[in-house]
Amino acid sequence: MQGVVEPNLQRCRSALIALGVTGLLAACATPAPSSQQQKELAGAISSPAPVQVPDLPVESPEEIALRQLVALQDRLDRVAAPLLVNNPALCKGNARRLLGFTAKTKYSYSDEYLQAAQKLFKLDERLQVTGVLPGSGAARVGVARGDSLIAVDDKALPQGRNAERQAAAILAPLVNGRANVKLTVQRKGNTVVLDVPLTTACAFRVELGNSDAVNAYSDGHRVLVTRGMMRYATSDQDLSYVLARELAHNALRHPVRLRNSATIAGVIDNLIRIKPDLNMITGTAGIKPYSQEMDAAADTIGLYMAARAGYAIERSSVFWQGLASQYPASITNGYTALHPSTEFRIAAIDKAKMDIRAKQSAQKTLLP
Numbered sequence: 323m324q325g326v327v328e329p330n331l332q333r334c335r336s337a338l339i340a341l342g343v344t345g346l347l348a349a350c351a352t353p354a355p356s357s358q359q360q361k362e363l364a365g366a367i368s369s370p371a372p373v374q375v376p377d378l379p380v381e382s383p384e385e386i387a388l389r390q391l392v393a394l395q396d397r398l399d400r401v402a403a404p405l406l407v408n409n410p411a412l413c414k415g416n417a418r419r420l421l422g423f424t425a426k427t428k429y430s431y432s433d434e435y436l437q438a439a440q441k442l443f444k445l446d447e448r449l450q451v452t453g454v455l456p457g458s459g460a461a462r463v464g465v466a467r468g469d470s471l472i473a474v475d476d477k478a479l480p481q482g483r484n485a486e487r488q489a490a491a492i493l494a495p496l497v498n499g500r501a502n503v504k505l506t507v508q509r510k511g512n513t514v515v516l517d518v519p520l521t522t523a524c525a526f527r528v529e530l531g532n533s534d535a536v537n538a539y540s541d542g543h544r545v546l547v548t549r550g551m552m553r554y555a556t557s558d559q560d561l562s563y564v565l566a567r568e569l570a571h572n573a574l575r576h577p578v579r580l581r582n583s584a585t586i587a588g589v590i591d592n593l594i595r596i597k598p599d600l601n602m603i604t605g606t607a608g609i610k611p612y613s614q615e616m617d618a619a620a621d622t623i624g625l626y627m628a629a630r631a632g633y634a635i636e637r638s639s640v641f642w643q644g645l646a647s648q649y650p651a652s653i654t655n656g657y658t659a660l661h662p663s664t665e666f667r668i669a670a671i672d673k674a675k676m677d678i679r680a681k682q683s684a685q686k687t688l689l690p
Contacts, residue, residue, distance in 0.1 A: 384438040387596065388431065392443070394552055395530045396453065399424075401561045402528040402545075403456040404631035405569060410522050411689065412627055413573045418525035419497045421505075421518060422458025423465050425449040429483045432596055444468070447481040449489055451507070459502075459519030469507040469514070476504065526572050528565065531593035535603060535655045536645070539593075540568040541586040542577040546593060551657065554648075560641050562633040567624035574623060576616050585609050605654040614663030618670035622690055625674045630688050635678060639671050 381389070410417035428436050428445040439445045443452070449471040454461050471479045471489070475496060480488040496503055497520055505516045531537070531548035538547045545568040547561070555561040577583040585608050592598045612620075625635050646664040649656040658664065674690075681688055 382438065384435050385442055388435050388438045389442055391530060391532065391596065394549060397552065397558075397561070398528050398530055398547060398565075399453050400456065401558045402565050403458075404633075405562065405566055405627055406523040406526070406528075407455065407457045407521065408631045409524050409569070409627045412623055412630070413524035413526070413569070416525050416573060417522055419500075419520040420455070420458070420523050420525065421493065421497065421503065422455040422460035422521045422523075423451050424453045425471055425486070425489070426452045427481070427483075427485050430486060435596060447485070448472075448508075449479055449481070449485050455521065455523070458521040458523070460521070463516050463518055465505070465507070465516060465518065466509065469509050471505070472508055472513065473506040474503060476506075524569060524573070526569055529590060529594050531590070532596060532598050533593055533600060533603060536649050536653075537603075537655065537657045537660070538564050538568050539586050539590055539609075540571040540577055541590055542572055542575065542583045544587075544590055545569055545572065546590045548593065554645065555641075559633055559637065562628050562631065563624065563635075563638050563641055566627040566631070566633075567620050569627060570620040570623035571612075571616075574616070574619055576612065576620065580610055580612065580616070582609055603655055606659055607655070609660055611660050611662055614666040617661050617663055617667050621667050621670045622674040625671060625678060626688055626690050629678050629682070635675055638675065639668050642671065643668060 426439075426445060427447060427449055428439045430445070431439045444450070451465060451467050451469040451471070454465050454467060473479055474493060477492060479485070479492065493503075501520060503518050503520060505518045507514050507516065526540075527544045529544055529546040530552075531539070531546045533548045534550040534553075535548050536550040536554050538545065538551050540546075545565060547564055547568075551564060552561065555564055571577060577586055589603060589607050589609070592602050625638060628638075629635050642664065646658045649658055651658045651662045653659060661667070677690075678688060
């Protein structure tokens with residue numbers, strides 16, 4: 323709009339919604355507009371100019387799917403971090419010295435997601451830090467997401483399709499019997515050398531399961547939580563109960579003792595794919611349900627793990643009772659079908675909570 327009234331109109335447009343037309347004109351009555359300007363003003367009020375919205379980049383279905391999966395994995399890693407770092411004593415023979423970060427290349431995803439990984443996360447042939455374990459030595463010295471790995475102890479790290487496996491072979495002997503590792507990374511075009519203190523933690527990997535079934539699995543080495551379980555466990559506190567309990571099953575070697583390890587490993591291998599074969603997890607997928615004694619033991623150790631990691635444990639009984647009620651054992655691909663002894667478990671949980679509270683009040687070490 324041209325003319326004397328334009329500055330006043332611009333200043334007062336924000337008042338239009340709150341004050342209405344009468345309030346707007348009263349607030350902006352000086353200087354008085356001419357007859358022609360009044361007509362223009364009335365037209366502007368009755369027919370506001372369309373707002374120009376900038377075009378936003380449209381993401382492909384692969385980019386949307388990959389972004390959602392990475393966000394869920396980030397949440398899993400964040401909730402799992404204090405459980406892993408604070409419980410080496412309860413993981414027994416499964417505690418290891420770790421670098422404290424994860425790294426991927428674009429080949430860490432299936433071929434159809436290569437372009438999405440490149441575009442969204444700038445992944446290429448080189449190993450790039452995709453997550454740092456909170457509370458780890460890597461976090462303390464500033465290893466950051468997006469750092470490209472160049473060398474460890476001056477040994478060049480591999481690139482390309484097999485970089486993850488080859489790097490693991492290089493790193494495995496370096497983390498034994500020492501406290502620090504020299505790491506060279508490229509960050510925003512600059513070379514940065516970091517002396518990374520190794521972190522003693524439970525050496526169990528935590529994975530996201532790409533399934534809407536409400537379940538979680540442990541195979542002795544890994545813990546997997548499905549997308550459906552993460553939706554059910556809406557708070558991080560509730561998710562910590564699930565993770566701690568499955569970590570406890572691994573620490574107690576229950577999958578091995580029940581001869582479930584190979585079967586569960588196959589389920590986990592399938593579910594970590596971006597497009598898993600969901601026919602493989604119909605029913606209980608060949609997994610033997612846990613005995614009430616094993617489940618109660620895992621509940622007890624899991625609660626201690628959660629408490630040692632700083633999570634509140636008061637709601638644990640409510641969480642597991644609610645899960646069993648909403649997803650009973652008759653839902654064969656659900657959690658309760660593999661852990662059917664809910665009443666026995668709740669009794670063990672309540673006892674463990676009393677013991678933990680007593681030790682916390684007495685300022686005793688939280689060990690079962």
